[in-house]
Structures are given as structure tokens and as C-alpha cells.
Amino acid sequence: MPELPEVEILVRHLRPLIHGKTVRGINVRRSKVLAPTSLRKFRQVLLGAKFTGLERRGKYLLFQLRAQAGSVTLLGHLGMTGRIYLARKSSPLPRHAAVVLDLGRKNFIYEDTRYFGRLTLDSSAVDKLGPEPLAGSFDRPAFAQALKRSRQAIKIKLLDQTLIAGVGNIYASEALYRAGVPPRLPAKKLTGAQITRLLQAIREVLIEAVECGSTLPLDFGGEKSDGLFYFGRAPEAAGNYAERLRVYGRAGRPCPVCGGLIKRFRQAARSTFYCPRCQRS
């Protein structure tokens, strides 16, 4: 599923492709993904608008456009299964295409199998986000204080986007493993050393994934023959990305460090993977 690194890669890829393009037509096939923006307003604001920039914040994509009314932000979130890419107009629309923007030579496709994602003019969600884990200005004391106030398991806290923006289920397990922190440990029980290791591990995991993911367009689709950018498909299509994961999805297989078996259990209705031997307090 798309987390910070996947969105970062997508943003870098899309930015030059959409820059300067004008929205000439709008085809909304699932108005639910626009919420809370109405279909009428979405069309009214975006028709004729021109893409001027694209940024990432957490797992969100922030498209900047110049519209009649002035500058507007189009907020994208890929949810679990969302994808955004440019496709030839002659390409058949995918089954779950939710929004199609006519950019002239190509179509901007936002598709989402489960429709958990969003493409909306309401960008208020980003105001609630915590700091960017890769920013130099990351506030460690604030992070430590937030942990001190919570009895919740650290794994669950890492998924809280108001604490750190962009960490999802996969990288939460990976970061805890690398930091040697047990996922069930209550947040307030982490020592200063563990917090330091955890923050470092989060950065490492995310940076590594971005570097790894940056090779994705070369491995499949990308700017190749069909001009599509496929993304977040089956793990085997994701090149060496999946191989880099050390615990996620590897229950019953040996820990790369100690050789013990990786365990899986459920936390807040989500899978957590860890090494019982390497992750102890």
C-alpha cells in the first residue's frame, strides 16, 4: 500500500509530466472520492485550470493549480489501492477509474479499486498531520512527549498521522524491527535510547525505500512503451522493493539477523510482523 516513500516517488515522477497542463475535461465516475467537495464545485473550479506544482505531505499529494478564481490546491490520497498516472486517450479506462482529467494529449487517471482514497478540493486534512519524518526540523522532544502521554502500543502510535506523517503499516513494522523495539511496548515505556533508535530507524527505512523505489519506473511500465506508470501493483512487480523488507509479510521465515522465526499478530485489526528475539525491552 502506498506510504510516504511510494507517494514521494509518485510525486517526483508526476511533477514534470503534469506541469503546465490544462484541465480540458473532467469525467468523474465515482463522486464519492471527491468528498466533501461536490461534483458541481469540483468541475466548476478545475475546468480550465492549469497545473503549476506538485508536493507531498505525509501520504498526501498536493497538486497546485491556477484557476480562474486564483490558486487552488487539489488534494490526493491513494488510500489502500489508489493509483495516479497519465495514459493515452486511446487506452481503455480501467474498471475502477474514479476520476479522469483530460489534459490534452493524455488523460490524468485516478483509479482506486476500493475507493478508500480521495481526490478533493478540501485540503484541511494536511493541517492535522504531524511532522515530516525526513525533515531536518523534526521535533524530537515533541515526539518523546507525545509518547510519554500514551499507554498505547508503540506500533499503533506509529500509525498515528498526527504524531509522524507518512508511516504506514509496512514501515511501522520495519522500523520497529530495525530499532529492536517490541511492537507491543506501551509508548510511555520507551527509553530515551529506544526513542532515538526508533526515529533513526524510521528515517533509514523511509530513505532506503525512496532510493529503492526510485528505480521502479525502470523496472516496469514507467516511461516505457505504453507511457503508463504502474505503481503499487503486486509485490513481485515492485522490483527489489519487496525484497528489502526484513519482517513485513515474512511470518514463519527466518529473521535475517538471528535466524529465529518471524512472528505475526494482530494489533488494532492490522498485521504486525516482528522478531521476538531481536525485539525485546
Place this chain on the structure above:
DNA sequence: AACGCCGCCTGATCGC
């Protein structure tokens, strides 16, 4: 205020 839990969605997979 913090926290647990549900609903939203579809497709893959499993058991009978």
C-alpha cells in the same frame, strides 16, 4: 482526552 471499534470498499483466497 485518549482510545477502541466500526464502516467504507473490492478482490483474492479458503473451507465446505
Place this chain on the structure above:
DNA sequence: TGCGATCAGGCGGCGT
């Protein structure tokens, strides 16, 4: 073979 049950999970909203 067919079909219902289960699982996958980001996140908003709601109840405690």
C-alpha cells in the same frame, strides 16, 4: 463447481 466467509487496511467518525 459454487458459494459464503474471511482477510487485506487508511482513516473519519462515533461512543465510552
